[in-house]
Amino acid sequence: MIEIKNYMQIVGRQARAASRRLAGATTAEKNAALQAVAGAIRRHKSALVAINQEDLAAARAAGLESAMLDRLTLSEKGIESMAEGVEQVAALPDPVGEMCDLKYRPSGIQVGKMRVPLGVVGIIYESRPNVTADAAALCLKSGNAAILRGGSEAIRSNRAIAALVHEGLKTAGLPADCVQVIDTTDRAAVGELITMREFVDVIVPRGGKGLIARLLNECRVPMIQHLDGNCHVYIDDGADPAKALRIVENAKTQRYGTCNTTESLLVARGEASGQLPAIAAMLTGKGVEIRGCVETLALVKEARLATEEDYCTEFLAPIISVKVVAGIDEAIAHISRYSSHHTEAIVTEHHPRAMRFLREVDSASVMVNASTRFADGFEYGLGAEIGISTDKIHARGPVGLEGLTSQKWVVLGDGHVRG
Secondary structure, eight states: OHHHHHHHHHHHHHHHHHHHHHHTOOHHHHHHHHHHHHHHHHHTHHHHHHHHHHHHHHHHHTTOOHHHHHHHOOOHHHHHHHHHHHHHHHHSOOOTTOEEEEEEOTTSOEEEEEEEEOSEEEEEEOSOTHHHHHHHHHHHHTTOEEEEEOOGGGHHHHHHHHHHHHHHHHHTTOOGGGEEEOOOOOTHHHHHHTTOTTTOSEEEEESOHHHHHHHHHHOOSOBOOOOOOOEEEEEOTTOOHHHHHHHHHHHHHSOSSSTTSEEEEEEEHHHHHHHHHHHHHHHHHTTOEEEEOHHHHHHOTTOEEOOHHHHHOOOOSSEEEEEEESSHHHHHHHHHHHOOSSEEEEEOSOHHHHHHHHHHOOSSEEEESSOGGGOSTTTTTSSSOSOEEOOSSSOOEEOOTGGGEEEEEEEEOSSOOOO
């Protein structure tokens, strides 16, 4: 335990020192590092796939569930997307140093705000080794040093990606300590990371409820987090059946193990008999289990009766809860009660109800006639995301470059003194 504590203190000190160097790095230096990282990822694509296969083999032997295996997998296509994400971050405007709201005061001084890095960002995540590259890129571009603690199931993949990040940093003349991957699977390292207030400015957890629950109890560092992704699609009165079918199919069945996958379907009573059987046939044809209300069971013979818990659950599996509702009022009330405030969508041709849904649904992302799967930093034009926040303070939704910075007040004068 003492050894882990000492190791984490060293990591923390190195990150703090690196953050000072990064705060003064030019946009050109940061972009050069990111371009070099993307190039290194592409050159070592085959090696990354092979190393990832070792992680997958160990994970299967350990009995990890399919959703975790899906998140853990790095295909050649996925690695290319990872490199593209790094390049997209390089192409984004640098937020650091940006000044806004400069105004002259009666005293003659100018007062405004400047965007600055948070400092040192600790990211704790499970499976998904692509997070190593995404987090490194976003932290680097936003001028933050990163301490990355991935899950033990991805340790080989994370080490390999971190080595490529260090290669890119070296090419640009930036210290390797700008991005550090915790090189131990000991859970005590997490306990140290989340309490090192002297070295770490914010913690970003990307994991399941167990991880978030632990951090909520133990974390002494400010945290950007979300518990889970119980996302909803509501099919409104008069919704276009073709749109509804296509959106539900994508939102639920494109991938089952992601936080922006739809877990609950709400259907206006006026549309239930006309639309629900076709949607249910599509879902069951893809192997999705339907758990619905009594009205759902009357229309869908394959459905089983939903429990209260089903409406609260992020399944991360081919299971969906379904409820027939009277209309938009009941839909919004249901979402308010059961949602995790991640992402919700309405399928509608009625503009006033669409605008009402946008205003009244209290989630980080709210959509009209689009799949919940779009709730993603890459799709939002952020290049990549450090995570998705369901908090309401500082950052909300996909957290990109701006979410990894804050603003400080700046005052410009010319020998001014206060009278």
